[in-house]
Amino acid sequence: MRAGDTLPVELPDAVREAVLAPLVDHDFHPVRGDDLTRARFETLITVADAPAPPGTTHFDTPAGLAVRRWCAPVLGLDPHVPPAVYLARRAELGAAEVNRRLLRAARITAFLVDTGRDGPELLPAEEICRLDGAAAGEVAGVERAEQAVAISAVSGVSYISDLNHALADLVSRAVAFTATLPVVFDAARPSRGAVIAAANRRLAAPKEELTDPVLLRHLLWAAFDAARERGLPVRFHLPRYGPHRALAAFLGATQQFGVPVVLLGPLDGEALHLAATFPHVYVDVGSVPAHAASGAAAVGRLLELVPFHKQLFGSGGRGAAESCHLGALHWRRGLAGALAVRLAAGEWSVPDAARVALMVGSGNARRVYRL
Template identity: 60%
Template sequence: MLPVALPDAVREALLAPLVDHHCHGVRRDDLSRAQFELLISESRVPAPPGTTHFDTPLGAAIRRWCAPVLDLDPHVAPAVYLARREELGAAEVNRRLLRAAGVVTFLVDTGLEAPDLLSAAEMARHGGAAADEIVRLEKIEQDIAESAAVAVDYMDSLAERLVARAARAVGLKSIIAYRCGLDFDPSRPSRGSVIAAANRRLSDPKERLVDPILLRHLLWTAVDVARERGLPIQFHTGYGDADLDLSRADPAQMTGFIRALQPLGVPVVLLHCYPYHRQAAYLSGVFPHVYVDVGLTLTHTAAGSARVLDELLELVPFHKQLFGSDCFGAAETCHLGALYFRRGLAEALAGRIESGEWAAADAARVAHMIGSGNARRVYRL
């Protein structure tokens, strides 16, 4: 359902199947209210006593737009919505909501693999779509750290594992923003410094990686693999959960690294970006290998998402923007990511057409590019 009247060609472009270039698995099991509420908030903790995470833009959006997909009236009470969810069962809820998103291909970040999450293949089956894998670098490193005996084994095994995983993936992803911030030294670390840091790492390998030297080594090892295989590297930037220091997640802080990758031809994809989406738009405009989305921002800003998309379009080249839902856990986040992308882009395009700034044909072409065409090109789908 689009919120504005548009020429037929633009409407058709907006309603065409999407490539969701960044998402995660959703839960396969039935969820209690407490579990569900944790999945619809980035705080990852319960709401204060006497309150609920349904009293958020996302919570209101679930009651408005997801309820009808489950055969309920819009705006039903949270208890009614959750009772219907339980009645249908997780498999049917996931099938309905994933298919309602109108996604033709899911690119799934498998770094959060867990028994209770659908795999990439299961996301495809439930959603009536195709699926490909995005390999999370830090998950590979964790596995290597827990199995390597000495620093040299760690370095060799890391490179070998990345090559093997990249062979069946369409992209790589880093969450270095969570581990040390995006204001990292962009240079490739020396072999000696990596060996010293790896020896420290192997003394306590179960801890998550936060050492800036090893994180930089991981990134540069991934760059080598990505360059060889023609893969893009995604980076979490901006909005995220409480583990993130938001002030260090501004993508402009990694300008030095972006500049270093330009002659190598490795595409850099900046995920989420908000509230730094204007900085991301600038980076995509001045660097030929940089791409952006606003990801989970659309789901969490909900009714306000049109303003975010409009601001992104102020500067971003139209061939540099991608759609990604960043859905995780609750299938509602997939449906709403797609819904608010379509509705927000519809409003942005309608304003440009009405003012005479754009022709309808241009608006339709841009909608196709952002919804699927750009992702097909960047990820070589």
């Protein structure tokens, strides 16, 4: 391995350059712009989003070890420094400088920022661009738009028209919609009468999380209709135990319109099969290597099951800039290992390996999101 190179294997120059080329991060969430306490930082580097049990630390996790190994040098420290040393350096540099260093080191040329939630401590997309020098686009969360409509609507009838207007306004400035699929749902478009009745019930408690199955279906279809007007993608966060039968039915019903649908993890075999089956379905692949024992094996499975033009890199970065940096690094390392195996076996040519790396890293996102 070349000195200073983060890739775990030797690759031909053309492939190496393609793997290390700037990425388009299609699944990025705002990072915090304030200085973080140790307790808050630890909750941001774990999916649990809760403190570690008494007497333990989230630094004793794969993510914690990765922060000390790969993020420490970006902040001017030796790899594997103790957590206290890392956090002291983080505090010394300040949040703005830490974010700038880590985001730039990720070598990302465009961030598609999921704006499903915000807060005074979270950096808006334009600030992320200023720190990193990258472009940015907004991915609008439809649940948030629905709640605003539910709060302001005066009747079930106005709820329908107000929601359509709100989604049309969002689609005029966003690059995509994103929604969370309910665990159980019917793929059919609900009737107007059923929506009005459900909306009238919804208006009694508009600040509550949307759980009504009729309104959830209506929201998905309304978002799809709005995105269809502009040819923008619709992204679905899949539940851990996915409703694949209903999802397959929904994808079958929407295939004729040609609107891209992007599935965001967790990705199981059935979800990958849907991407291979339906021409308008794509999958987010960036977070896969970080949660597997072998990044190369995880990426290799994706390359075997999903067409290369259906895969989109996303760091899944959120909260702490370290998550974005590690998402990009884990993806590159996993992809490098998977490509090296295929090149060594003579299964792929050097030009093909370089082309696939560029497609997944940036080309597919530019095409699907019309960047």
